[in-house]
Amino acid sequence: MTDDAPTAPGYQDALAELDEILRELEGSDVDVDRLADRVERASELIALCRDKISSARVRIRQVTTDLDAGAAAEPS
Structure with a gap:
């Protein structure tokens, strides 16, 4: 059985696609028929970008907490 669901783009790919959409929406020849789809x-x-940033924040906080705990446990 294969998984046909598309994978979510990475952060950089999502930003690049957002940039492309923004340029399209700022253009004078916006296709009104596609406007709602592009905004959606x-x-x-x-x-997706917010979720990735939030996840990175949590991971960074955990790593720094672990580092602080390791430093506190080391003998002086």
Whole structure:
């Protein structure tokens, strides 16, 4: 059995796609038929980026907590 679900883009890929959408929306020839879809996709990408930043924050906090605990446990 194969997993056909698309994988979420990485942070850099999401930012690049957001940049592309922004340029498209700022252009004078915005395709109104696609406008709602593009804004919806931008919203999804923003949420994904926020989740990745939040996850990184948690991981960094855990690493620094572990480092602090290790330093406190070392004999002087």
